[in-house]
Amino acid sequence: MTTYAALLRGINVGGNRKLPMADLRALLDTLGHTGVRTHLQSGQAVFTADRGDEESLAGELTRAIEERFGFPVDVLVRDHAYLAEVVRACPFPAAELEGRQLHVTYFSAPVTPERYAHVDQAAHLPEEFRIGDRCLYLYAPDGLGRSRLAEALNRPRATKDLVATSRNWNTVVRLAELTAPPA
Numbered sequence: 001m002t003t004y005a006a007l008l009r010g011i012n013v014g015g016n017r018k019l020p021m022a023d024l025r026a027l028l029d030t031l032g033h034t035g036v037r038t039h040l041q042s043g044q045a046v047f048t049a050d051r052g053d054e055e056s057l058a059g060e061l062t063r064a065i066e067e068r069f070g071f072p073v074d075v076l077v078r079d080h081a082y083l084a085e086v087v088r089a090c091p092f093p094a095a096e097l098e099g100r101q102l103h104v105t106y107f108s109a110p111v112t113p114e115r116y117a118h119v120d121q122a123a124h125l126p127e128e129f130r131i132g133d134r135c136l137y138l139y140a141p142d143g144l145g146r147s148r149l150a151e152a153l154n155r156p157r158a159t160k161d162l163v164a165t166s167r168n169w170n171t172v173v174r175l176a177e178l179t180a181p182p183a
Contacts, residue, residue: 001050002079003035003179006061007106008043009074009165017071019043027064039174043073044167046178054078058108074163076106080179082133087176090169091130092139099170100143103150105136108163116153124149144168 006028011019021038024045028036033047049057058077065073086104087094094102111131121128127149128139140147144166167175 001034001048003046003048003181004054004057004077004079005083005175005179006045006047006058007076007078007165007167007175008045008065009076009163011043011073012041017073019065019069019073021045023068024065027068028061031060031064037178039178040171042171043165044171044175046175054082074165076108076163076165078106080176080181083172083176083179086132086135087173089132091132091137092128094169094173097139097169099173100168101139101141102169103138103140103144103166104132104169104172105138105153105164105166107134107136110134111136111162119149119152121149124152129153138166 011017021041025036025038028045028047033049035048037046054077058075062075092102113131126141127147130137138150140150144150
């Protein structure tokens with residue numbers, strides 16, 4: 001049995017694509033998963049599965065959401081080992097920052113520095129980004145909503161061929177904790 005986190009992109013934002021967390025938990029239960037929990041209202045679920053891998057579990061949940069709720073939702077599924085490594089490998093001094101200054105964008109596949117070669121990092125200081133394993137770390141001292149660098153990273157739709165979803169550092173750490181094996 002492996003514990004995973006499902007990261008849903010773009011739900012419950014501005015009253016659009018509403019997906020109540022109780023309904024998401026029930027859906028994961030009907031798919032045969034156990035230990036189902038959700039975190040916040042922005043699309044994080046933790047569950048245990050005895051079959052499948054990250055890709056097949058994400059595909060299964062994506063199809064089930066569209067069938068049940070009538071709209072498509074991009075889903076990434078990651079196991080505890082990966083989530084814990086994202087926390088451990090953070091290139092910024094996360095312990096010294098507020099959780100809303102640091103963000104991680106998770107990708108469905110690896111990205112290379114060439115993908116973001118068009119971004120002039122020096123022009124966006126003190127904001128910074130670093131590429132990790134299927135993720136991007138973004139330091140935005142004034143928050144994501146005011147980040148000019150975040151806007152530049154999404155232009156021209158740099159993630160068009162990928163599923164990408166971002167979480168603040170507090171959520172990143174919490175998902176690693178929630179997926180950890182019992183002590």
